[in-house]
Structures are given as structure tokens and as C-alpha cells.
Amino acid sequence: MPDMQHFDYEYLIIGQGIGGTSVAWHLHDSGKSFQIVGDSSMPSSSRVAAGIFNPLTGKKLVKTWLADDLFPYARTFYGNLEQRLGRKLMHLTSIYRPFRSIEEQNTYLAQTADPAISPYIATTPDPASEMPYVNAQYGGLEVVQSGWIDLPTLLDASRTYFEEKKLYTETAFDPAQLLRTEAGIEWQGKRFKTVVFCQGFFALENSWFNWLPFTPVKGQILEIAPDVPIKPYIINQGIFALPLTENRMKVGATYSWDPLDWEATKAATAELEAKLQALLSTGYTLNGAQAGIRPSVRDRRPLIGIHPEFSNVSIFNGLGTKGVTLAPFLAKEFCNHLIYGKELNPLVNIKRYFSLYFR
Template sequence: MEDHDYDYLIVGQGIAGTSLAMHLLDLGKKILIINNSGAPSSSKVAAGIFNPLTGKKLVKTWLADDLFPYAKGFYSYLEAIFGEKIVHQAPIYRPFRSITEQNTYLAQTADPTIAFYIKQSGDLADLSDYIHADFGGLEVIKSGWIDLPLLLEQSRNYFLENDWLVDEQFEFNGLSVSKEAIVWKGKTFGKLVLCQGFMALENDFFSWLPFTPVKGQILEIETDVALQDYIVNQGIFMFPVGEKVSRVGATYSWEPLDWEPTEEATAELKEKLDTLLKIPYQVKSEVAGIRPSVRDRRPLIGVHPEYDNVAIFNGLGTKGVTLAPFFANELAQHLENGKELNPLVNIQRYFSLYFR
């Protein structure tokens, strides 16, 4: 590699950019991250839940057996660096809606690949003091949530202290890209990696990829009593983040694609919450974000079809906290050591859209 000021220019310090930066630093690379901490970010408002069994049909999360152990190690590593608690292990309680659903789910737990993630014995959850659960429920284990706002704040401070981050809005008109070098503000870089989430649609490098961004809204509520340390999942999720404060979400909408909470989304969440929660609550705050989702629901990772020094790490959708660490490592190994990317995430699957 030619002698550059930096090995990598990373644009974006959400969960994707942060995870990639940490992996490249571990490989001894010299990096510079550009991120405007005041700009909207889906990572900053995401719930951060990691859940090995998803959907109404209780399907194992894609690559769960690989993603979850890797994420656990990565976040434990960050906790050691920052001296902060980032990972909150919490079972997911799924109340049955009917006897039929109860029978269906319990039959599914006979599958050993599913049973591994289900609490089978011991004291099972009883949340009947505050949750409508007339038919009981299922308890998913090896789940929890990541405190993403704290993680991103601590990462930002860590990067700033080491002169690895510039806190400003990245402008593409200040960037020069050739096959020989990346130049930005007089500094040269070996490679550029765009980790911009929804904002990737605003530049020409990767705007041709089939993003299907989705707006989501979550609430913070306060109850008169402290809730048990469970994530409740039935149409919506709810989990405590403080003594009497819980997070509730999330909505899915496609118009308008902006970062503003709406009365309609709040009303939708409250309607679902009222059928789930027995006790009174007050809405304390509302936040909205735009998920960088993809048509085939797989991440968008890889190298530009014409510039082998320009890459993307994006499209993590609703499962960013589990996808980001694992695939940050995969991308870092691909860029540095030529390791093949999983074809289901490699943007080569969409090259025909670029060349058409």
C-alpha cells in the first residue's frame, strides 16, 4: 500500500462505523472517522434489543449461533475499555394470546435449535401483576438490550481523545476519489468506508443500492411501580431502562421519511400498550428514526464495483446490535486480508443495478 496519512477514512459513527473502527484499530490500522454528533442517527434512537427468536412463528434469527456469541465478546470488550455497563442481559417474555398459540409455541420448542433459546425449567416468569397474560407465556433467553446512546457517547469520547474522530458534517464536495488515493481536506487515505445509514442515499457512490428505509418511533414511559427486568414482546416491545422508566416500540411507516415523532405513531403504540399493560403509565418522551433497511433484509457490505478503495457498511436494519460486530470483523478481514464476504451480504449481488 502506498504511504498515506491514514489507512482508512470512515464516514459515520453509528453502530456500524463504531464497530468497524474498533476492528480496524485492533488490526493496527490508522483511521479517521468523520461524524456530526448533532445530526439525526438511527443508532442513537434504536432500542438496541438482541433477540435470538423473532416473528410470530418463533423463527431463529438469521445466523444467531454465530452473531450472538461474537456480539457478546465484542460488547464485553467495549465495557472493559470504557468502564461502563453497556450490555443488559434480560429474558424476553412472550405472552400467549390464546390456548391455540400456547400449544403451537410449546410444540415448536421441541425443536432443539429453538429449545436452546427457551427457558425450560426453574422459576418461570410471572408478570401478571402488570401484564395481561391469561394464558401464560414463553421465556426466551440469551437475549437483552444494548445501551446504544451510552455506547456511542463513550465511543465518541474514546475516538476524540485519541484524535481518531472529527466531529463535523461530512461534505462530499470536499472529497477527491481516484483509484490511486482518497483525498479529504488535504489528507490522503488508503480506503474510504461509508457507514452512513439512511444518509447513504444522498451520495452517488451507493445510492443505486435497493434501500427500503423504514421510519420507526419509540416511547419512554413512566409507571408508578418498578417493572421486572424482562423485555415483554407481544406486538410491541416494552422493557425497563430505569427504576420506573421503560422503553416501548416500535412502529413501522414509510411516509413521511423524516426524524420527527408523530401523534399518529404515539397513538398506535399507546393503543397496543393499553391492551398489554394493566397498570397506569405516563408518556415521558417520543423519538423517531429511519432504519436503513434493504429489500432482501440483508446488510449491504462490500467494495464499490469501480473503486476498489471505496466500501460500504450499511443496511443493518432492525438487528444492528447483533449484525454490526460480526460483519465489522468480516469486512475488516475482507479489506485487509482478502477474506471472502458472505454472498448474502456482499453488494456484488446488486452490481447489475449499477451497470444497467
């Protein structure tokens, strides 16, 4: 392959959601040249997502996969970006999980003795008295080392930064304009060593990677204005209620597979409101609803790596519902793979699915 003097940039990044943005920052900090292609007119699951990071998930209080690695790295990554971009991005907020019954209370409290779980449980008194608007007759569990990322602000501020550095192109990506040869990648008159596809749900239309086992899921969230001031605790019991301010909340999320579109529906709104009324004891005003399509995967692990035949075509995708914590850490791993040849975690490497491509 020709040396770098034959290329305009080393990397072409297609997509500027949380995946593409995280890859771009890691390449930038490694001193690599790149162009990001983004189209802000297209729907984006990253802009719909609440951006919650939660180390303990599920009804059985299971520690999030790789939590001990993901969460410290994510806090460092977003904290650094806050300083560089001059914007508030990271909101460290406890997650309060009201108990549904005495039995659940006993089960959860017994689990908190597990040394793998205990670092993520508050040792302070139950904060239920601070939140009289929450139905918590059996008390609840306070999860720490949690919070949320303001994804729209992160994406907008990052785009502005990269635009000023001449590293971002705002345009609709047409795959017919991209030419791949053994000598490199050509796009709109520029030459690149490698293309990185970070397209989220739209990877299903990508002829290089549409063989991967994506199982996209539609989700809807609401924005509400509660009738009473709310405290900065995320409430999680079947659904989440995320305080944006003391009088605004995001509520979500639904899971549906048909149809896979970006339209909010009355049925999904009714489903969320029914669960919300069981969770909150206060009234509220419904201010709006949004829907997005999560780029989930059959085995619930991301899809990252290099094409089985073309060494200059790669993908960073499939982050699902935990993108805000997965994206920074895995972008670091992926960039080390691209730049230095370091091995990827086999649980995220698309090599695990090469048999689907060659069958």
C-alpha cells in the same frame, strides 16, 4: 498504488453509528490507522433504537438469521468494550412473550422441542407471577440469550475514546470535499487508502451507492413511567416494552414509509399506546417520543462491500432492525475482507446487486 508512506491514514470512516463504530473498533484492534468523521448534530437511527437483541423473532418463533454466530460474538464484543471503556453497555435480560391464546400456547410449546430453538428457551418456571402488570392470562414463553445494548452510551464512550486517540473528527461531512483518484482518497488535506461509508439512512444521498436497493423504514418509540415497579424482563407481543430501570420503559416500535422524516407523530404515539394498553394492565405516564429511519434493504440483508468500479470506495450499511448483533460480527468479516481479501458472505456482499449499477 503508492505504498503507505504516501498516506496519512489507511481508512476514512464516514459515520459513527453502530456500523461505523463497530468497523472502527475492528480496524483499531487490527492495528490499522483511520479517521472517523462524525456529526453529532445530525439525527441518528442508532441513537433512537432500543438496542434489543433477540434470538427468536416473528409470530412463528423463527430463529434470527445467523443467531448461532452473531449472538456469542456480540456478547464477547460488547463485554470487551465494557472493560475497555469502563461503562455498562450490555444488559442480559430475558424476553417474555405472553401467549395470545391457548392455540398460540400449544403451538409455541410444541416448537420449543426443536433442537434449533430449545437453547434459546428458559427451562425455569413461567415468570408471569413476577409481572402482575403484564396481561398474560395464558402464560408465556421466556426467551434467553437476549437483552439490550445501551447504544447512546456505547457511541458516546467510543467517540470519547477515539477523540483522545486523535482518530475522530467532529464535523459535517461534505462529499464535495472528498476527492477520489486511483492513487487514493483525499479529504480535508489528508490522504487515505480507502473510504468506508457507514452513513445509515443518509447513504441514499451518496452518489457512489445510491443505486443500491435501500427500503428505509421510519420507526417511533415511546418512553413511559409505569405506575408500578417493573421487573427486568423485556415484554414482546406485537410491540416491545423494554425496562431501562424499575420505573422507566421504552416502548416500540412502529413501521411507516411516508413521510420518511425524523419527527415523532401523534398518530404513531396513539398506535403504540393502543397496543401497550392491551399488553400492560398498569397505568403509566408518557414521558416522550422519538422517531428514526432504519436503513433497511429490499432483501432484508445488509449492504457491505467494495464499489463495483472503485476499489478504494466501500460501504457498510443496511443493518436494519438487528444492527446490534449484525454490526460486530459483520464488521469483523468486513475488516477481514478489506485487510486480507477474505470473501464476504454472498448474502451481504453488494456484488449481489452489481447488475443495478451497470444497467
